[in-house]
Amino acid sequence: MEIKILKNILGANDRIAAKNRELLDAHKIFAVNIMASPGAGKTSVVLQTIRALQDGVRIGVIEGDISSSIDAELVAKQDVPVVQINTGGECHLEAVQVQDALNNLPLAEIDLLLIENVGNLVCPAEFTLGEHLKVLIASVPEGDDKPFKYPLMFNTVDALVLNKIDLLPYVKFNVDGFTKTVKNINAKAEIFKVSCTTGEGITTWAKWLNSRMGKPLKKRITST
Numbered sequence: 001m002e003i004k005i006l007k008n009i010l011g012a013n014d015r016i017a018a019k020n021r022e023l024l025d026a027h028k029i030f031a032v033n034i035m036a037s038p039g040a041g042k043t044s045v046v047l048q049t050i051r052a053l054q055d056g057v058r059i060g061v062i063e064g065d066i067s068s069s070i071d072a073e074l075v076a077k078q079d080v081p082v083v084q085i086n087t088g089g090e091c092h093l094e095a096v097q098v099q100d101a102l103n104n105l106p107l108a109e110i111d112l113l114l115i116e117n118v119g120n121l122v123c124p125a126e127f128t129l130g131e132h133l134k135v136l137i138a139s140v141p142e143g144d145d146k147p148f149k150y151p152l153m154f155n156t157v158d159a160l161v162l163n164k165i166d167l168l169p170y171v172k173f174n175v176d177g178f179t180k181t182v183k184n185i186n187a188k189a190e191i192f193k194v195s196c197t198t199g200e201g202i203t204t205w206a207k208w209l210n211s212r213m214g215k216p217l218k219k220r221i222t223s224t
């Protein structure tokens with residue numbers, strides 16, 4: 001009985017996600033579902049990605065949080081259109097909430113849509129939103145054992161961004177071991193090492209994201 005109900009929910013979610021994808025594609029928008037545990041630095045990566053790409057790419061943002069609009073306010077300061085979704089206790093975004101947010105964004109003025117999911121390494125992995133790319137932000141202080149504990153999340157993503165590498169001298173974290181574990185779970189995942197504090201690795205990550213958009217842009221980032 002439980003399983004049947006869950007299947008129905010996921011089936012409905014998939015149907016709405018497919019509609020979201022149609023809408024995004026009609027507007028030639030490339031959408032990225034950004035997932036992570038709380039505090040890994042999703043908003044910091046969003047802000048750094050905006051700074052890196054803003055000259056050549058028109059960016060929009062959907063901020064998913066259980067409550068508050070703190071992150072959306074930070075993003076709005078970057079002069080990009082942003083919609084806040086408050087899930088009111090739900091620990092993941094669903095396609096229907098993204099559908100609502102899309103109805104409140106200037107779609108004709110967006111090339112790249114960054115969707116910051118609710119901080120959680122479990123159920124966001126199960127709810128597709130209509131996105132083109134799934135990204136997981138992991139961070140050094142969380143420890144290098146997360147892939148063992150949340151294999152579905154690590155398996156489901158196209159790219160993994162390891163954030164806060166500026167803390168490596170102070171935290172026990174085996175980068176090579178972590179990378180090997182991730183590759184064992186998900187051989188296709190691209191792995192990036194960044195620090196949103198120092199800016200290290202951000203250009204490499206942003207260039208790759210830009211290349212995945214697969215559409216001609218007004219101008220491409222050239223800095224290295």
Ligand code: MG
Nearest residue numbers: 042043071116
């Ligand atoms: Mg955030």
Ligand code: ZN
Nearest residue numbers: 090091092123
């Ligand atoms: Zn959830």
